[in-house]
Amino acid sequence: MQASQPPPPFYEKYLQDDVMSQECKDLLSSVPSEEDWFPTSLHLYQGFWFPSWLLNGVLACQNHFQAHPSDILLVTSPKCGTSWLKAILFSLLNRGKYSDSDSQQRHPLLTQNPHDLVPFLELRLYLQQKNPDLTAFASPRLLATHLPYSSLPQSVRDSKCKLVYLCRNPKDNIVSMWHFINKARPEEKGQIPLLECLDKFCRGVSMYGPYWDHVLGYHKASSEMPEKVLFVKYEEMKEDPSVHVRRLADFMGCPFSEEELRDGTVEGILRMCSFDNLSALEVNKSGKLSTGLERKWFFRKGEVGDWVNYMSAEMGERIDGVMEEKLHGSGLKF
């Protein structure tokens, strides 16, 4: 009897010759590249590193996405708490529909993963179709991206749409990414040593990296256009989530009423979106996203400071040193 073949890795379909545009193929063969962990290659495009399987989606998004002034875009580097913020932003915008106990039983987060409810642009919509029809999205459209500020589609930068940017302490970010990559890699490729991830990160070579340039781009945009870009840290959200949920609601133009503040709406949203609640739901324990990634991979620990359980003090100091040097003068600290 023949041994069954393992399923193809999730990215394989996006690398097929008939799926990739000629523009993307030309780019892939002309820009600097590095080995990635998935294991595909990373390519330096507009100053940032993108996996080969993703670049087609990035180009399609840049070429075709038309922002509306009412759009709200969540922006993160991968593994900065995207799933959590997607859940929170979705709940904030749709809270009117699920305010009583009957409608709460039908809350979409109970049966759908945050990534299904708030789709990525380049990492889903424009990865799966060159120019997807977005007319079915209700206004305001809630969408997400990992793109750096300087690589956003021109219409996003030109329009009055709003951007919520979430970043995270790089040490926890690396540890989270390392776990994720090791789950997503084909089993026969084995595990990647954490030190290898760290070495590349410190050279700026990570998905959508250099990490510091990603953060700095949005930090600057937020300082210059606070009405357009809200800059949020995962650690601050964890420390005082209700303050930040109110800040998010104000920024998105849907502030809490006095009555909502009295009747526990903020706490209800935080309970629904908590790590414990979301990670225990059947929908997040099994099955795959349409991109092919397993839903359960997006819920690991959801803690601040978990890096100490995986990195030596020296490794931590090395990252701190690089970040201090790169963020020098920006007023930004982790």
Ligand code: PAP
């Ligand atoms: P993405 O950027 O690839 O979409 P993202 O959702 O940012 O991934 O990464 C998952 C991280 O968010 C995990 O962090 P960890 O590895 O350090 O644990 C995951 O546990 C965390 N996370 C997911 N849901 C929540 C939540 N509800 N609250 C807090 N953290 C969460």
